[in-house]
Every structure is written in structure tokens, then in C-alpha cells.
Amino acid sequence: MEDQLPTTVTDKPKLLLVDDEESILNSLRRLLRGQPYEVLLATSGAQALEIMAQQPIDLVMSDARMPNMDGATLLAHVHQRYPDTTRIMLTGYADPSAIIKAINEGQIHRYISKPWHDEEMLLTLRQSLAYQHSERERLRLVQETWDQNEKLKRLNATLEKHVAARTSELQQTADMLDLAYEELKRSYVTGTEVFSLLANLRLPPAKQTNRQIIELVRVYCKLHGLDEGTSRDLTMAAALYNIGKLSWTDSMMSTPSDLLHHNDRERYRGYPKQSESLLMTLDPMKDAARLILHHQERWDGSGFPDRLKGEAIPFGSRLLKLAVDFIELQRGLILERQMNSDEALVYIRQYAGRLYDPELVEDFIQVCATYLSDVTLADPTVKVLTTRDLAAGMILARNLNADNGMLLLNAGKVLNGPLVEKLIAFEAMEGARYSIFVKVPEQVESALLETS
Structure with a gap:
């Protein structure tokens, strides 16, 4: 069995789409444009296996009916060589025998019927990759727990060899169990964060x-x-x-x-x-x-x-x-x-x-x-004012946006009388009430105090 290198957490998931009809591949590529995936294409089972031999692939989606090597056979090869890769079959016709073969030999994760619904296709891909990520994390934690158990077994084996040191060794074992328990707690926190990210997909x-x-x-x-x-x-x-x-x-x-x-x-x-x-x-x-x-x-x-x-x-x-x-x-x-x-x-x-x-x-x-x-609010030099409290010489501390999100003024803009009047008029026209974050230079503040 060939080993497949895992993708790093910073890489985009790699999707390999396999279909002998280039129009189908082009449709899928357009659908996935702008999604957080790296998309690779193959027009045959043999070409798909060549690509997978050269780089790790997270998910393979193959058409069921293709010449020379059908989708079920290809996914069976993928399961045998790269069991960590998620497998999906795309079928445009009802063929129970092909689906059964794909399930039994390729152990596919899902199958999707043509023509597909775009949102359902995107949701299926997201759910499949999220499940794969969760399963990888679970296997990592299982391996980590197994390693810790092996260390404890080796420690326990030494207890019978040194009776005189039994008390200290038991204390050492207890300390290691405490550390393992604390690590398990930290792993639990990681698990909740992973689950929260999946829940956020709603x-x-x-x-x-x-x-x-x-x-x-x-x-x-x-x-x-x-x-x-x-x-x-x-x-x-x-x-x-x-x-x-x-x-x-x-x-x-x-x-x-x-x-x-x-x-x-x-x-x-x-x-x-x-x-x-x-x-x-x-x-x-x-x-x-x-x-x-x-x-x-x-x-x-x-x-x-x-x-x-x-x-x-x-x-x-x-x-x-x-x-x-x-x-x-x-x-x-x-x-x-x-x-x-x-x-x-x-x-x-x-x-x-x-x-x-x-x-x-x-x-x-x-x-x-x-x-x-x-x-900027924590800065003591920044004040939050209404439009009618503004004065010439004040400096915007952050961008000012209208309620509809349109940028009105950039941070750093020095206000003047006509600009303040325009802001008051625009605010009235919109029926809004802006909170303006400004810095007030000392000379402007002094002038305001003299006129008040």
C-alpha cells in the first residue's frame, strides 16, 4: 500500500474531479471557483491515479460511467492505495450494481446524482471535508492516547524489577497520569473548537x-x-x-x-x-x-x-x-x-x-x-461626538461610513466648516445619527472652551 502524505493545516483542501466529459468538468470547475479548494481535473481513471501518485489529494469525486476504467473501479483503487482520501461517486443514471460495487469495493463516502443541485453539491463537499478533518483529529488523539498508554505500560514493567524504588516509581506514574489527564482536558478544548467551526457552517x-x-x-x-x-x-x-x-x-x-x-x-x-x-x-x-x-x-x-x-x-x-x-x-x-x-x-x-x-x-x-x-476608543485623546458637536480642525480617528456601508470620509481627514455642514445635511437626509470618532488638537479645544 502506498502512503499518502497528509496536507498541512495551512493548505487548501485538494479536490480531484474525474469525468470523461470535459463539459461536466468545466461545469464543476465553474461551480467551485471562489471556493476555498484547490481543484484538479482528470478525464480518465488512469490519469487520476497518475495525479494521485504525484501529490496528496483530500477528496476524489468520479463519474460512474467512463471508458476503460469505470468510476467504481477507480474509487476501489483509491481506497486500496489512499484510504485517507474521501471518495464520492457522481452518477447520471440509476445503476444499482455500480453503486453497490462502489460502496463495497470503493467504500465511497457519498454518491451524487446528475444533474446535481449546486447548493447541495457545495454542502456535500463541505460536509465531507469537515468530517474528514474531524476524523483525522480523532485519529491523532487516539494515537496520542495510545502512545501515552504505552509509556505507562513500560513504566509499570519496571516496578517489579526494583522493589526498593516502588514507592517513588508509583509517585512518578501518578504524576504522569496527572499530566496525561491535563493533556486530555486540553484536547477536549481543541475538540470543542473544531465542533464550533463545523456548527458555524450554518x-x-x-x-x-x-x-x-x-x-x-x-x-x-x-x-x-x-x-x-x-x-x-x-x-x-x-x-x-x-x-x-x-x-x-x-x-x-x-x-x-x-x-x-x-x-x-x-x-x-x-x-x-x-x-x-x-x-x-x-x-x-x-x-x-x-x-x-x-x-x-x-x-x-x-x-x-x-x-x-x-x-x-x-x-x-x-x-x-x-x-x-x-x-x-x-x-x-x-x-x-x-x-x-x-x-x-x-x-x-x-x-x-x-x-x-x-x-x-x-x-x-x-x-x-x-x-x-x-x-480607538481606549485612546484618551479620541472623543465620540455627534455631527452637531463637530468643529473645524478636528481630525477623524477612524473611517466614517453611512448606515448602508458607503464610505463617507477616511480616517485622518481634517474637518472644516463646509464639510461639517454637509455631514449634518446628509445625516438628516438619511434619517440617521452618526457617532463620529475624532481627535481634537489642543488649539481647537482651547478655541471651543473660549467660545463656550
């Missing part, structure tokens, strides 16, 4: 949140020196806080929570409890599940599900709410308008003491400024 990329929330929580834990157990629970809670939403419709998942209708709003208020229920059966997840249960509680007691108030809300839940709302405000999952990072922090500061722990808010803003290069 949302379009612009609406996905979990990866950014995980990274933000990690930065907070590192900057504040939180212990490993607390950091681990917060990371797992950040990875799976919205697992209770997976039963929602696609429309409900991408609709801002403030725009949900009555029935959907009641279902929305139930998702923290649903998430906790799904995770409580997993012993390592119990503490993280409790943080998820209460991450929609509010400082003033108006939150859900238990209307906890103030410090009765677990610290981790208070922090998780800040991180979740900060990212979801920017994704348009809370309000209809998508905010930039500074606007989201202004919103959070505005509701400190009502929605958020007031003692955590400013600390959280400083962490965001450390983590994100586009946050």
Missing part, C-alpha cells in the same frame, strides 16, 4: 462569530492571568455558547435578535438553556455549560433565563456576554445595522450598569484595544 461567513469570541476570551484570560481551569471553561463556553441555535431555521439564525417576531423571540430566549442541556451530560463541560446558561443575564436583572442580578451572575457569564455582544453587534445579529468595533464598544459603555457589569466594561474596552488594531 451561517454565512459574515455572520460567523465563534472564532473571534474564542480569541477575544483567550486574550482577556492571558492579560489577567486567569488560572488554567477558568481559562479552559471560558474558552469552551465561547466555542459552544450558541449550540442551542442549531435547530433554528437559517432565516432565524441570521435575523437580528431585536427584529425577531413574538414566537421566534420566545425561542431565542430559550437558547442558553437549550445549549446548557446539550452539554451537561459531558462531565468536562459542566462548568462551561453553567457559564453558557447565564450569559444572557443582565446586570439589572432583566435578562434570561433566571433573571439573575449583579454579582449573582457568574463572573465568566458576565465576561462572555461582553465578548458575545461585542462580536454579534459587528455581525448584525443583535441590531439590524452592523457596527464597527468602536461603535460596538460605545454601545456597551452606554449600557454599563444595565446590561453589563460596570466594573468590567472599561477593563474589557482596554482588552479589545490590545487585541484589535482598529479600536
